Amino acid sequence: MKIEPADRVKDLPPYLFAAIDKMKSAAVARGQDIIDLGVGDPDLPTPEHIIEVLRVAAGDPVHHQYPSYQGMLRSREAARDFYAERFGVALNAETQALTLIGSKEGIAHMPLAIINPGDLVLVPDPAYPVYETTTRFVGGEVFRYGLQADNQFLPDLEGIPAEVSDRAKMIVINYPNNPTGGVATLEDYERILAFAQRHDLIVLSDLAYSEMFYEDPPPPSFLELPGAMERSIEFYSLSKTYNMTGWRVAYALGNEVLVGALGKIKTNVDSGVFGAVQEAGITALQGDQSCVEEMRQTYRRRRDLMMEGLKGMGLDVLPPRATFYVFARIPNGIDSLSFAGRLLEEQGIVATPGVGFGERGEGFIRFTLTVDEQRIAEVVERMKQINI
Ligand SMILES: *Cc1c(COP(=O)(O)O)cnc(C)c1O
DSSP states (O other), rough: OSSOHHHHHHHOOOOTHHHHHHHHHHHHHHHOOOOEEESSSSOOOHHHHHHHHHHHHHHHHGGGOOTTTTHHHHHHHHHHHHHHHHHHHOOTTTTTTHHHHHHHHHHHHHHHOOTTTTTTTEEEOOOOTTTHHHHHHHOOOOEEEEEEEGTTBBBOOOGGOOHHHHHHEEEEEEETTTOOOOOOOOHHHHHHHHHHHHOOOOEEEEEEETTTSSSOOOOOGGGGGGGGGGTTEEEEESSSTTTTTTTOOOEEEEEEEHHHHHHHHHHHHHHOOOOHHHHHHHHHHHHHOOOHHHHHHHHHHHHHHHHHHHTTTOOOOOOOOOSEEEEEEEEEEEEEHHHHHHHHHHOEEEEEGGGGGOOTTTTEEEEEOOOOOHHHHHHHHHHHOOOO
């Protein structure tokens, strides 16, 4: 029998949210009013001045042919200028920046660009699943290092055995963090860089949430550290900052060997980002940034409201300092899948069980702040009805 998927597809972990999806469909079918706090996708529209640029650029025949593989130089220069201004990081737009079809695309292609079969990658637990699955796709091995609540969800580097760190080729970090909301300071990054230098590791930094913060100072870039450029690649996405998840535009920035390797893979896989979308992305980065401050204020208000609901339900959780995720510890030893099931069945609230992000996510539940304040107020009321 040859009509079957490859082993790498068959070996994919079971889809953990199938049970939740089924319950959700059943709830919708019986007419229950569902409030979905499950998906990490902004509910707000893309700012109008960005959409307008796409409208005009879509009509320009220049963009009707294949775009350049690396991204238009002006698009990469916009990312370079943004990094210079926001982070004080100097980049060469031609060799140290690549335009991506969303950062998921770039992150997913990184193992193909730098991991040989048997190479080991250090991946956080809990985490965005893409780091691990795509490492396994190319025959790489994964060691999951812990992010613990009592350590502000920073990497437990001491918990990694020395022989593992020495054998590893790359460490993946993601701050501000999905799903935990954890934030790393420059001092935290220094500790990670020192570790990477000690063990000669590549650092892959996923910076998707750098602008979604509620407290000063703004989250730094890993590339700000002296010496980071020698071994690091960072992924910066327009998706969350400008409500552009549907547009698919992001950047890979950093070490030119790493950026170059990713670029070579992409040359053989895709043909770049639609030029009109790149034009819109340039405007997002260079235009009026008041939309970003509005976005922060919106989520901050939602977050503060949500805290009340969690208290009402008896959950003790600190307000996240960044991201639109609230990662709450579930009391009384209830497992996260059962708890998510109860929230949905009893109150029509969809949330993501922590175990879906890795075994150390067990005992937690993730709420995304992607409904308006009126709906969050409704969530707060419903949560008061739940007795844990
Ligand atoms: C949303 C998200 C991204 C961004 O993905 P895009 O492909 O750029 O839309 C990257 N990393 C994490 C952890 C995310 O949650």
